[in-house]
Amino acid sequence: MSTLQRKDGALAMEGVPLEEVARRFGTPCYVYSRSMIEAAYREFDEGLAGVDHLVCYAVKANSNLAILDVLRRLGSGFDIVSGGELSRVRAAGGESSKILFSGVGKSEAEIRFALGERIRCFNVESEPELERLNALAGAAGTKAAVSLRVNPDVDAKTHPYISTGLAGNKFGIPYGRSLEVYRHAARLPHLVVSGIDCHIGSQILEASPLEEAVDRVLELADAVIAAGIPLHHVDFGGGFGIRYREGDRTMDVGHYTRKLAQRMQGRGLQVLLEPGRYIVGNAGVLLTRVEYLKLDKAKRFAVVDASMSELIRPALYEAWHEIVPVTEAPRERATYDVVGPICESSDVLGTGRELAIAEGDLLAILSAGAYAMAMASNYNTRPRPPEALVDGDRILAIRARESVESLYAGESTLDKAE
Ligand SMILES: Cc1ncc(COP(=O)(O)O)c(C=O)c1O
Numbered sequence: 001m002s003t004l005q006r007k008d009g010a011l012a013m014e015g016v017p018l019e020e021v022a023r024r025f026g027t028p029c030y031v032y033s034r035s036m037i038e039a040a041y042r043e044f045d046e047g048l049a050g051v052d053h054l055v056c057y058a059v060k061a062n063s064n065l066a067i068l069d070v071l072r073r074l075g076s077g078f079d080i081v082s083g084g085e086l087s088r089v090r091a092a093g094g095e096s097s098k099i100l101f102s103g104v105g106k107s108e109a110e111i112r113f114a115l116g117e118r119i120r121c122f123n124v125e126s127e128p129e130l131e132r133l134n135a136l137a138g139a140a141g142t143k144a145a146v147s148l149r150v151n152p153d154v155d156a157k158t159h160p161y162i163s164t165g166l167a168g169n170k171f172g173i174p175y176g177r178s179l180e181v182y183r184h185a186a187r188l189p190h191l192v193v194s195g196i197d198c199h200i201g202s203q204i205l206e207a208s209p210l211e212e213a214v215d216r217v218l219e220l221a222d223a224v225i226a227a228g229i230p231l232h233h234v235d236f237g238g239g240f241g242i243r244y245r246e247g248d249r250t251m252d253v254g255h256y257t258r259k260l261a262q263r264m265q266g267r268g269l270q271v272l273l274e275p276g277r278y279i280v281g282n283a284g285v286l287l288t289r290v291e292y293l294k295l296d297k298a299k300r301f302a303v304v305d306a307s308m309s310e311l312i313r314p315a316l317y318e319a320w321h322e323i324v325p326v327t328e329a330p331r332e333r334a335t336y337d338v339v340g341p342i343c344e345s346s347d348v349l350g351t352g353r354e355l356a357i358a359e360g361d362l363l364a365i366l367s368a369g370a371y372a373m374a375m376a377s378n379y380n381t382r383p384r385p386p387e388a389l390v391d392g393d394r395i396l397a398i399r400a401r402e403s404v405e406s407l408y409a410g411e412s413t414l415d416k417a418e
């Protein structure tokens, strides 16, 4: 929304008309704004300026190398959840000493890789993971820095699929067992206890659950320190919600972080956060063209060339993304379900949208910077779209469209199978 301005009826991102991006790269195509990404990162960094802190961008939201590079240049750390994300952060020049490794299912190979890269900290999610990490660090002749992800049992008041901090979720170590697990971790020879972390969910729009989690985590941090186990940092995770729909409220990140900084003054603990969506979500759009306008009895469909393969959020969470024509033109206004070409009834990008459009028109699906390309698939053997970054009045191609040949190659593997 705020990434875009309309000039003479045509939508532009920073200084670049979106029609020009579509002409250059075709559709569907993701487009991101560098200045929006930088501004969102700075809200966290400046809010926490009063305390020792590190903002660790959650790579899962969008792992494009150019975006990682933009953030690295600002001093960002990175929260990763796989060996693949670790490779990408390293390829973008991200420093190992600023990488956190989260996730409930770290494989042996991923742990070995991360130990070899000497990352900053493993956010451990279970007791068996603690044992595995200790054994692998010992075998590698090193010590692993660990933080325990505790499950504070706080209701994030978000969609149940993206709520992670309630008892009964698969994430983290139950709050009540945490102190005991800290005592055990401190005795393991190949681990160094470094911090404590939590993450209660995503797309959180109220500060109160986040603040409740801070209370719970700090209470536990005090108990851990009192038990003679020194801590270096506290990591309050990510989850900061963005505005998807005109009129929706949004998190006041500046207020939240300034309050948090005040609260952490004098504690001697570094503050870490892991925002993903807030940094890139509103900074991106998905461009798509109308293929057909179809009337089915009483219902009108706008069949576009993007689909749930490029933006699965509406199908998965019934999420709302604004859909707007890129160029305003005198057209008949009607109400459409905007759907893609995929053979699933859930391949819907928006329902009941009032639009003045015609076949061939270019549409922008807004707030598609986070969990869009990152969750894209090749379902229906569709090549994943290109990505472009707008930087002032420049358009940078930051990932080409996936090669059609590689997807369509009709090579038989039967006679080659071993
Ligand atoms: C451990 C962890 N940290 C950070 C994030 C980033 O969340 P968000 O994009 O909502 O800020 C997630 C995803 O929910 C996560 O699981």
Ligand SMILES: N[C@@H](CCCC[NH3+])C(=O)O
Pocket (backbone or CB within 6 Å): 060, 162, 202, 203, 313, 370, 371
């Ligand atoms: N992918 C989800 C959020 C999950 C966050 C990762 N734990 C979304 O698009 O909203």
